[in-house]
Amino acid sequence: MNPELLLSLDHPLTRLVVGLVGVFAFVGLNALVLVWVERKVAGHVQLRPGPLHVGPHGLLQPLVDAVKLIGKQLVTPTGSDKVLFWTAPILAFAPVTVCFLPLPFDPHLAPIRLNLGLVLILAFSGLGVLSLCLAGWGSNSKWGLLGAARAVAQSVAYEVPLLLAVMAVALTAGSLDLYEITAKQGGWPWQWYGVKNPLAFFIFLVCAVAETNRAPFDLPEAESELTAGFHTEYSGMGFGLFFLAEYANMIVVSGVAAALFLGGWQGPFLSGILWFLLKIYCILFFIIWLRWTFPRVRFDQLLNLSWKWLTPLALLDFALAVVVAGLGG
Amino acid sequence: MQAFDPTALKGDLSAARFEPGPTEDKLILNMGPQHPSTHGVLRVLLELDGEYILRAEPVLGYIHRMHEWIAEQKTYMQFMPNMGRVDYLHAMAWNWAYAGAVERLTGLEVPLRAEYIRVAVTELNRISSHLLWWGAYLLDLGAFTPIMYAFEDREILLDILQDVTGSRLTYSYFTFGGVYADVPETFASRCLAFVRRLRSRLPMYRDLVTDNVILRGRCEGIGEMDVELARRYGATGPMIRGSGAPLDTRRAEPYGIYGSLEFRIPTYPQGDAMARYMVRMDELATSLDIIEQVVTNLPEGPIAAKAPKTLKPPKGEACFAVEGARGKIVVHVRSDGGPKPYRVKLRAPGFSNLSVFCELAKGTLLADAVSILGSLDLVIPEIDR
Amino acid sequence: MSVLQLVQEAYTGLKSLVIGLKITGKAFCQPGITVIYPNEEVDNLSSFRGHVELVGKEDEPDVPRCVACGACVKACPSSCITVLCPMPAKEGDEAGTVKMGPAPQKGSKTPGQFLVDFSLCSLCGQCAKACPVDSLQFSHQAYMVSFDRRDFQLDLLARLRRQAGDADNPE
Numbered sequence: 102m103n104p105e106l107l108l109s110l111d112h113p114l115t116r117l118v119v120g121l122v123g124v125f126a127f128v129g130l131n132a133l134v135l136v137w138v139e140r141k142v143a144g145h146v147q148l149r150p151g152p153l154h155v156g157p158h159g160l161l162q163p164l165v166d167a168v169k170l171i172g173k174q175l176v177t178p179t180g181s182d183k184v185l186f187w188t189a190p191i192l193a194f195a196p197v198t199v200c201f202l203p204l205p206f207d208p209h210l211a212p213i214r215l216n217l218g219l220v221l222i223l224a225f226s227g228l229g230v231l232s233l234c235l236a237g238w239g240s241n242s243k244w245g246l247l248g249a250a251r252a253v254a255q256s257v258a259y260e261v262p263l264l265l266a267v268m269a270v271a272l273t274a275g276s277l278d279l280y281e282i283t284a285k286q287g288g289w290p291w292q293w294y295g296v297k298n299p300l301a302f303f304i305f306l307v308c309a310v311a312e313t314n315r316a317p318f319d320l321p322e323a324e325s326e327l328t329a330g331f332h333t334e335y336s337g338m339g340f341g342l343f344f345l346a347e348y349a350n351m352i353v354v355s356g357v358a359a360a361l362f363l364g365g366w367q368g369p370f371l372s373g374i375l376w377f378l379l380k381i382y383c384i385l386f387f388i389i390w391l392r393w394t395f396p397r398v399r400f401d402q403l404l405n406l407s408w409k410w411l412t413p414l415a416l417l418d419f420a421l422a423v424v425v426a427g428l429g430g
Numbered sequence: 431m432q433a434f435d436p437t438a439l440k441g442d443l444s445a446a447r448f449e450p451g452p453t454e455d456k457l458i459l460n461m462g463p464q465h466p467s468t469h470g471v472l473r474v475l476l477e478l479d480g481e482y483i484l485r486a487e488p489v490l491g492y493i494h495r496m497h498e499w500i501a502e503q504k505t506y507m508q509f510m511p512n513m514g515r516v517d518y519l520h521a522m523a524w525n526w527a528y529a530g531a532v533e534r535l536t537g538l539e540v541p542l543r544a545e546y547i548r549v550a551v552t553e554l555n556r557i558s559s560h561l562l563w564w565g566a567y568l569l570d571l572g573a574f575t576p577i578m579y580a581f582e583d584r585e586i587l588l589d590i591l592q593d594v595t596g597s598r599l600t601y602s603y604f605t606f607g608g609v610y611a612d613v614p615e616t617f618a619s620r621c622l623a624f625v626r627r628l629r630s631r632l633p634m635y636r637d638l639v640t641d642n643v644i645l646r647g648r649c650e651g652i653g654e655m656d657v658e659l660a661r662r663y664g665a666t667g668p669m670i671r672g673s674g675a676p677l678d679t680r681r682a683e684p685y686g687i688y689g690s691l692e693f694r695i696p697t698y699p700q701g702d703a704m705a706r707y708m709v710r711m712d713e714l715a716t717s718l719d720i721i722e723q724v725v726t727n728l729p730e731g732p733i734a735a736k737a738p739k740t741l742k743p744p745k746g747e748a749c750f751a752v753e754g755a756r757g758k759i760v761v762h763v764r765s766d767g768g769p770k771p772y773r774v775k776l777r778a779p780g781f782s783n784l785s786v787f788c789e790l791a792k793g794t795l796l797a798d799a800v801s802i803l804g805s806l807d808l809v810i811p812e813i814d815r
Numbered sequence: 816m817s818v819l820q821l822v823q824e825a826y827t828g829l830k831s832l833v834i835g836l837k838i839t840g841k842a843f844c845q846p847g848i849t850v851i852y853p854n855e856e857v858d859n860l861s862s863f864r865g866h867v868e869l870v871g872k873e874d875e876p877d878v879p880r881c882v883a884c885g886a887c888v889k890a891c892p893s894s895c896i897t898v899l900c901p902m903p904a905k906e907g908d909e910a911g912t913v914k915m916g917p918a919p920q921k922g923s924k925t926p927g928q929f930l931v932d933f934s935l936c937s938l939c940g941q942c943a944k945a946c947p948v949d950s951l952q953f954s955h956q957a958y959m960v961s962f963d964r965r966d967f968q969l970d971l972l973a974r975l976r977r978q979a980g981d982a983d984n985p986e
Contacts, residue, residue, distance in 0.1 A: 142843065147842075148579070247796070316572055392574075395642065395644050396571035396642070396648060397572030397648075398644055399648055399797045400481060402647050504892055507890070507941060511938075575839060579842070589859055596938070610940060634838060637838060638834075638839070642831050642835050
């Protein structure tokens with residue numbers, strides 16, 4: 102893509118539409134790649150090869166899985182609320198795609214500059230919880246209900262420290278636009294906010310893992326306890342959409358982390374989109390690594406961690422950021 | 431005949447007896463026969479208030495295969511393969527219990543070499559059972575990798591046992607008076623190599639799992655039982671050793687050559703899931719010690735006493751108790767002088783261990799119930815026989 | 816609980832998590848231990864207890880040592896062995912025909928048919944133990960796979976002849 106061509110598209114709507122198409126392509130491709138990466142990393146951590154036979158090194162496995170999921174029968178359980186049941190997967194997937202718009206891939210490739218980009222991302226991620234709720238309630242299944250209840254409490258609990266950590270960084274940078282926050286950092290690690298404010302980085306990572314329902318915080322879909330939690334009753338593409346939404350969510354939070362804490366597109370040399378993607382994938386690898394190492398925390402321990410540890414620490418961090426900003430600015 | 435209407439079913443007899451309780455807030459949940467973390471086809475009826483368990487009741491019988499009845503239809507030796515299938519994870523112990531009971535009945539003496547080999551293979555089997563328990567327990571708790579590391583060690587162990595017996599899981603290696611076949615020449619060296627290897631791997635298991643703060647949070651203080659509760663229900667094995675009582679059939683009623691071997695009996699007083707976990711991890715070390723002693727001093731000699739082709743034990747009954755991976759296994763055989771047993775009673779340790787679950791699960795969270803079930807080390811086919 | 820204790824608790828907790836990550840990270844960088852069948856195969860099948868097969872005589876490898884005594888049939892817990900051998904001629908039989916009956920039969924020292932229903936076999940080894948002439952041994956066939964149940968009805972005499980023929984013409 103020629104940057105000049107995009108800039109020469111004076112009409113903002115054209116730019117937005119092109120950007121959306123690009124975002125959809127990015128999300129789709131990345132979700133497939135991420136599924137492959139997760140299964141390969143899981144395999145190698147467990148001393149086995151992972152997908153190997155479908156395509157070279159199993160690269161076509163996610164594609165074949167998607168075809169299989171599309172081909173399955175869509176079963177609606179008896180007694181379930183059809184509207185809620187089938188709204189839930191769509192509601193899980195749709196908002197996440199919007200969250201990709203404010204991500205600062207590259208200053209020259211911005212489809213739209215939103216001065217409240219951070220708030221947009223946080224707001225739309227909150228809609229994901231609603232979809233879990235609808236899925237669990239609408240399935241007319243006790244397992245789903247338990248999963249939905251857990252999901253709501255977990256998401257609410259971890260929103261607070263997440264917001265506080267993000268606010269601390271926004272305060273230091275003086276803006277809610279992800280492009281500006283990234284521009285305030287530099288290419289070298291000591292210029293990143295992750296190094297200047299490591300507590301916020303740590304809190305953000307923990308909350309991000311909890312918000313995306315990834316192990317060790319994957320209680321809503323705890324496989325060994327709740328059969329499959331909120332998505333027990335889904336088959337075929339319903340499950341596929343939840344699956345895709347989870348991976349897209351992971352990419353969004355990794356993107357936000359890379360932008361806020363790791364300097365975004367900036368690198369020591371040749372700054373650009375490739376650095377941003379590299380940083381996203383490093384964080385994604387770390388999140389996947391976490392999943393395959395640790396057991397699950399118990400529900401009340403999860404809430405304890407959030408309310409008794411992360412929220413006070415996040416408040417402390419926010420206060421420190423206020424003081425530092427006040428002294429500096 | 432009315433047409434079959436599935437929505438009219440309100441539950442089966444077990445669910446009907448497990449009444450809903452006085453208020454509307456309670457949820458009756460079937461941790462059904464198909465569930466990822468009930469090891470085998472176990473159904474647990476739970477009455478939940480939110481996530482807290484008010485009542486729990488296991489429903490058994492989904493894999494009742496009538497082993498004790500089959501024993502009355504087959505000759506003594508023909509029944510031996512069934513013993514490997516009762517508890518397939520510690521098949522050697524069940525083999526030993528049955529062979530021991532029949533030997534006691536007929537007065538067969540087992541030669542010394544066979545006794546040593548019996549101890550070696552039973553302890554190897556115990557290690558493989560504990561490794562699988564460890565991996566499966568962590569799988570229930572949500573950690574997907576330790577089971578793979580445990581299976582890496584287990585594969586080497588199964589290769590050793592394959593060389594000895596030809597099978598990898600359901601061994602039918604014991605005969606009345608000894609063992610089926612002699613061990614190969616490489617047995618001693620391979621066992622010692624395995625002992626060295628597992629001893630070097632145990633610190634890694636401790637670092638990855640036992641010391642992990644998340645695991646400690648899931649296991650410490652969960653499912654506390656005191657010795658009196660264990661005695662009331664007859665819970666044996668790591669259940670009672672994890673509550674402070676050093677009861678081990680190998681020490682209390684020595685069989686084979688266990689009386690002459692030196693080994694520690696790990697006991698932890700806390701009585702919670704963590705204590706039972708630590709007991710089993712320490713038992714791995716104990717079994718390694720026993721294997722080392724036995725394999726370095728393997729005497730020469732015959733591997734089986736002479737027994738008639740069709741065994742006809744004299745009229746009478748005999749009992750034989752063995753320490754299995756899950757607890758005390760007792761086989762009681764009664765003979766009427768014919769070629770087929772009159773009655774074989776199999777006492778499975780899992781049955782008594784599971785009975786404690788009802789009391790342990792009261793007032794705990796659902797996640798804790800899963801943790802308690804895992805710490806009981808259940809093998810449902812053994813419970814249902 | 817004092818603040819110092821809390822901090823200490825948090826420190827040991829985080830340290831245990833980091834140590835766990837190091838172990839899985841190291842495992843990630845190591846080569847896998849899976850033997851990827853069918854590209855690779857395991858190397859210890861010579862001790863594997865596959866289905867039983869007949870042992871041929873030393874001087875006549877296509878003739879089994881079996882004397883059609885029926886001991887293995889009696890010993891099997893699952894009744895999966897069928898041994899048929901020629902029955903002695905009775906009046907009323909047509910001349911020239913030979914009826915087959917279950918072993919043992921009077922005057923019959925070799926089996927006419929030796930079938931094993933492997934779908935019932937539990938690999939206990941009682942048949943091999945019961946045989947007075949050691950005519951049964953375990954094959955090392957670990958990869959028995961088929962779409963048809965009839966492929967598990969093994970004709971051991973045919974198998975022995977095939978094995979003897981292969982031994983005569985090694986390729």
